Amino acid sequence: MRFGALEAGGTKMVCAVGTEDGKILDRVSIPTESPEVTMPALCQYFQDKEIAALGIGCFGPIDLDRASATYGHILMTPKLAWRGYDICGYFSEHLKVPVGFDTDVNGSMLGECTWGCAKGLDTAIYVTVGTGVGVGVIAGGKLLHGMQHPEAGHMLIPAREDDPYKGKCPYHGHCLEGLAAGPAIEERWGAKGQALKDRPEVWELEAHYLAYAVTNYIMILSPKKIILGGGVMHQEQLFPQIREKVTQMLGGYLQTKELGAMDDYIVPPSLGDDQGILGALKLGMDALEG
Amino acid sequence: MRFGALEAGGTKMVCAVGTEDGKILDRVSIPTESPEVTMPALCQYFQDKEIAALGIGCFGPIDLDRASATYGHILMTPKLAWRGYDICGYFSEHLKVPVGFDTDVNGSMLGECTWGCAKGLDTAIYVTVGTGVGVGVIAGGKLLHGMQHPEAGHMLIPAREDDPYKGKCPYHGHCLEGLAAGPAIEERWGAKGQALKDRPEVWELEAHYLAYAVTNYIMILSPKKIILGGGVMHQEQLFPQIREKVTQMLGGYLQTKELGAMDDYIVPPSLGDDQGILGALKLGMDALEG
16 A cells, blocks of 8 residues: 655655555655645645555644644744645645644654654654754654644753853744754854864754753653754764763663663664654554544 | 542552542541551551552652563652562552552642543643642643653753752752752742742742743643642742743743633642542552553
């Protein structure tokens, strides 16, 4: 059986067709323009692929409440053309297949839980650190939805004493995204992260903020695995620093087998860059099962 | 059918017998001494009560991993006599009924979900602010367990600029418990909370810390209801201040119907002081169902 997968991002839409065993048979990338331009192009791609269902991992915020009149819609995004857009409804109507829908980061979490390094775990988190910070959560074997979905990238955290930066987030200033996402790195240091590779002070501070956040995710969610992905995490020197700082910040309070094996606890994604599209594929498979 | 319920605390053990409809038929309170003294007394209470199962809401940390060799044991508590104690095993052996087991705060959360103000909600939190800060979490309809249970009272938060207090937590200094639990209030201001009722600056600062934490619980867990209980929350003037500060701290980033009705979103417990013992009763009922 074939399933459609869509990783819906603010810059590009990655479309793929795959099978139940997590094999991607075909994929294309389409630039994200307005819904009027982009949605017919996406439908055209999926139309003749004989898919049994479609799964969408979507930029947020999105409405995931099945009891809501706007279930499957994109909510208050700064991408104005997409604000309030009924993305699920459009696909349901035009493709006439079941549509699974979740956030892009919950999708990546699901990909890692199904075919990656979090396979078999009922509680874990996937953090992406890039243009923003997003967090996907699986808790008790289910992707976490509450009154909305987690927005854990906007967790409030304090600026470190030696960091006078005011924070990039227009809502919170000093939240994780405001202090540690790519645009914050660029504004604080005056260059993009890639150009700062040889400045250890950049990554020591970045590791501090990420470790502070990870420590709190541990306290609140008790995840069995923490996956850190996204463009900023391509700076691989961050991983050992984050692991060390998390251990320090926990202060010996928690003693678990997972925390005793930090190299296997705080890890990069295991599916190359395919965790998102594979998660969308699984969302499609789950939608067919109802 | 009758069920046993035990609220196991560091100071006292509350034992009760109740029925499926959440009615408590009988209850006693027994001081917490060593297991050798206390456990036989607890067993004696339950022994002739014809209970079909026993539920325990227990002080932590505890082992909730059913695959673990120490499932049902108390872990690294500062209460030395109870460290490593197999509390579930003792009751299973002596009462010969199914035993349900969770943290005291997950128990209170379950009580509120079953018979209280969180009835019917699949995602919510119960925070107790007293000698320490504990947080019970229901996510996707299940009490949250991960590598352990949440320890969200130890979320790291910054001291406010006008608060020179170093924090009471021996592990973290500036975590929620270290800055906002009863002993922190007493050490910072030189008197117990009850004696500080007429000092508005005490409660304004307390509301700040609790609001900072609640804001982060919202970002990470997206709960549909936030219940704040425990001795410190008997200072009812905290509630309006916390609601106002949470709204400010969220900065308009999230727009949900729950946040639009703050008086109904951040609330005191709804079951008098019975949420804990009723939750333990439900843990017993669930244990019988397996």
